[in-house]
Amino acid sequence: MSVDPIELIARDPHALEIFYRVHVEAIQRFVTRRVNDPYLAADLTADVFLAAIEAAPRYSAARGNPQAWLFGIARNVVSAERRRAARELRAYVRVDGQRFLADDDIERMNDRIDAGREARALYSALLDLPKGERAVLELVVIDGLSVTEAATALGLRAVTARVRLHRARTSMSRLQLGTPASPLVTPLETS
Amino acid sequence: MTSTDQFEDRLLRELQAVVSAQPAAAAPTSHRLRNRLAVGAGTVAAATAGAVALTAGSTPAYAVSDHDGTVTVTISSLKDAAGLQHALQADGVQAAVDYTPAGKMCREPRGQAPGGSGRMSGSVDTTRGGATTFTLTPGQVGVDETLVIETSVGNQVSSIGISVIKGAVSPCVLVTSTRADGGGPTTQSGSGPSQGTSSKSG
Numbered sequence: 258m259s260v261d262p263i264e265l266i267a268r269d270p271h272a273l274e275i276f277y278r279v280h281v282e283a284i285q286r287f288v289t290r291r292v293n294d295p296y297l298a299a300d301l302t303a304d305v306f307l308a309a310i311e312a313a314p315r316y317s318a319a320r321g322n323p324q325a326w327l328f329g330i331a332r333n334v335v336s337a338e339r340r341r342a343a344r345e346l347r348a349y350v351r352v353d354g355q356r357f358l359a360d361d362d363i364e365r366m367n368d369r370i371d372a373g374r375e376a377r378a379l380y381s382a383l384l385d386l387p388k389g390e391r392a393v394l395e396l397v398v399i400d401g402l403s404v405t406e407a408a409t410a411l412g413l414r415a416v417t418a419r420v421r422l423h424r425a426r427t428s429m430s431r432l433q434l435g436t437p438a439s440p441l442v443t444p445l446e447t448s
Numbered sequence: 449m450t451s452t453d454q455f456e457d458r459l460l461r462e463l464q465a466v467v468s469a470q471p472a473a474a475a476p477t478s479h480r481l482r483n484r485l486a487v488g489a490g491t492v493a494a495a496t497a498g499a500v501a502l503t504a505g506s507t508p509a510y511a512v513s514d515h516d517g518t519v520t521v522t523i524s525s526l527k528d529a530a531g532l533q534h535a536l537q538a539d540g541v542q543a544a545v546d547y548t549p550a551g552k553m554c555r556e557p558r559g560q561a562p563g564g565s566g567r568m569s570g571s572v573d574t575t576r577g578g579a580t581t582f583t584l585t586p587g588q589v590g591v592d593e594t595l596v597i598e599t600s601v602g603n604q605v606s607s608i609g610i611s612v613i614k615g616a617v618s619p620c621v622l623v624t625s626t627r628a629d630g631g632g633p634t635t636q637s638g639s640g641p642s643q644g645t646s647s648k649s650g
Contacts, residue, residue, distance in 0.1 A: 266467070268467060268468075270468050273467050277463065278460075281456050281460075299459075303459055303462075303463075306463050307463070307466065310466065310467060357459050358455050359454075359455065361454075366455075
């Protein structure tokens with residue numbers, strides 16, 4: 258039986274590099290659609306890949322799209338950081354991503370942060386939604402995943418994701434946040 | 449770090465080092481790496497005891513439990529460093545615990561790292577609730593060694609550093625954290641090291 262390359266990233270530095278190079282830019286964009294601090298973005302990027310390395314042995318190709326899988330992990334990492342910040346509970350150990358940031362890296366991270374401004378505003382608006390409803394809508398409207406991909410990312414059945422997306426849109430209009438006309442709002446990345 | 453190198457390359461190397469469980473080439477603070485708790489092998493036998501310490505509030509700030517000499521430490525909030533230090537010492541683990549205020553860290557080095565032989569790895573995990581937990585097997589902190597737990601709080605983020613020092617541990621002298629000051633333009637404070645001490649081992 259062949260081993261999925263994703264499973265290998267937990268123990269094979271070469272497999273890790275291939276995976277990392279494919280996804281690192283997308284993850285930095287994902288993170289900077291949610292946070293506006295370059296140092297924090299660097300740490301969270303490190304955290305996402307660490308979490309992926311830890312989760313890789315449990316990866317199943319049946320779950321499909323590796324990027325959707327990774328986005329699901331990234332969402333958990335960023336949410337966890339937000340919860341920690343809210344409770345001022347910061348007791349945990351991590352790779353010190355920010356210590357790898359040089360001046361030009363910060364500049365590039367700030368470019369991503371600029372590009373993510375609109376997305377971050379939307380992300381903040383979504384935080385008012387009930388938790389269960391928010392996840393699907395977040396991945397769909399902030400990160401541009403299809404409903405199926407969002408379901409993959411969240412470990413949901415597609416039909417469940419669809420129901421939650423519908424509920425979230427209803428909640429959004431109730432909260433007068435404006436209702437996205439289609440699951441896919443116009444692409445948020447312009448550059 | 450070379451000039452052609454970017455953040456992404458440096459982070460990749462660090463992640464690869466984690467995967468191959470080898471020290472990264474340029475990792476001055478590698479003891480802070482998640483899942484790579486550097487501890488020295490020694491010969492202390494921790495007493496069999498169970499101690500769960502509660503602080504004010506609903507959630508204990510820390511817990512120390514001992515099962516046949518294997519000590520599990522859980523830190524759920526950065527409060528009551530002295531209490532954790534005492535709980536560890538009551539369990540036979542010489543310890544120095546310092547939680548530093550934001551932007552500060554303990555001046556390094558705190559003492560001498562254990563000698564080359566007998567280094568081994570444990571693991572540090574984060575629980576669902578955001579607590580940090582790690583386990584010390586009997587002898588991981590030797591008779592003349594001290595488990596040093598200290599925080600490093602940077603710009604919105606922090607880490608817990610866990611290391612072992614052989615012999616005397618110097619008290620924590622607070623200095624401006626270098627973690628968020630990596631030469632970036634957003635450095636907030638350029639002031640020199642400020643003095644201050646918190647609890648020390650003893």
